[in-house]
Amino acid sequence: MKFNEAPWRTRVLRAPLGWWRARDTYVKDGALAALLTVLAFVPTLSAIGAQLGDLPVRRADALGVALTLAQCLPLAIRSRWPALCLAVVGTAFAVHQALACPPTFGTVGIYLALYAAGAHQARFRGGLVAVSTVGYVALAVVLHSLGSPQRALDYLAFFSALALIWLAGTGVRRWRAEEAERRRLAAEVATAAERARIARELHDVVTHHVTAMVVQADAAQFLLPAAPERATEGLTAISGTGRRALTELRYLLGVLEATGESASADRARADRAPALGKVVDLVEQARLSGQPVEWTEQGERRRQAVDVELAAYRVVQEALTNALKYATGRRTAVLVRYGDEHIEIEVTTDGPGDGRTATAPVPTAPVSQEPRIPGPSRVPGPSGGRGLNGLRERVRMLDGELVAGAGPDGGFSVRALIPSRPAQE
Known part of the structure; x- marks a missing residue:
């Protein structure tokens, strides 16, 4: 050998x-x-x-x-x-x-x-x-x-050699200064991007849970004189919503404090991150807030990378938040379809002109090999654009696409297509 x-x-x-x-x-x-x-x-x-x-x-x-x-x-x-x-x-x-x-x-x-x-x-x-x-x-x-x-030319030649050496040192000095400036600008860009990411996370967490708590508190206040038992259920839902909000905020703070920690700590923190498997908790939370939500899954759910799971979770969270804020009591359908290459998410809220009841089946389509997002033009969401715009950027960073727009009956739909990226074991 x-x-x-x-x-x-x-x-x-x-x-x-x-x-x-x-x-x-x-x-x-x-x-x-x-x-x-x-x-x-x-x-x-x-x-x-x-x-x-x-x-x-x-x-x-x-x-x-x-x-x-x-x-x-x-x-x-x-x-x-x-x-x-x-x-x-x-x-x-x-x-x-x-x-x-x-x-x-x-x-x-x-x-x-x-x-x-x-x-x-x-x-x-x-x-x-x-x-x-x-x-x-x-x-x-x-x-x-x-x-x-x-001769004079000899002295001039020697001086020229010395001048070239000086210029070489000056060139190195200028290169170091430019490199330091590039690093500074790169650090500023990275800091700005991180601030934007943290702002999006805080918006998603705080807006969703606070909106749910406000709706649940209003419902409990309304039901307290007439139906104390149902009001008690509403207060219990508020308590659960607050605990979920604290859990997500602790996760976000853990991400901010993660500098220099070990890979095992990073994996443990990733396990606590909001994921596709926890979307059903969002649906149950919306139902406890009085929102009629239908939940449908199609395909085989496989564990995805953390950023893919979190993006999908935030899409459903933001759509349900908008439904609670602007279409309280109207039927909302959540569909998550798992394909081989993409994850499709569609959240549709009925408008006042839709005559369907909350028990009507959710129309679905078979899983396609090359899914496309049809439908409405890209218009600002009912949340004023901050949440949906942040979602568009988040999904775009994963080479995906998000479309949001109003329906003909006055309802609203959010459709996202996120490339599948299985988690590395």
């Missing part, structure tokens, strides 16, 4: 890289300064360093060592104080070149310091560029007066 070493090597390399990325910036700068200091005294690397002036090289001495260290060690503060780092390294580089100290790899510190100034310097950037340019011109004049064989 042939052993595949590629995944193992990837893991071995990924671990130290991840550890290094997690280190503080100042730790990285310190490590860079220490590494450059060590390499600066490697003789074979001396020819790679930055050289300007081509003056006769003097003998190595303590001053040359000090100037080499001054071009390497300040890099430890290149992110925290980039202007100071550039000033120290640039001055040491200029003196090193003017005194014709022995070449060293440590002179590349001027490149690193200049890049850091372009990438990290926040204030007085124009002033820093001006001072650095004046300093470079002064160095070129000094080197020329000391007998340097370099």
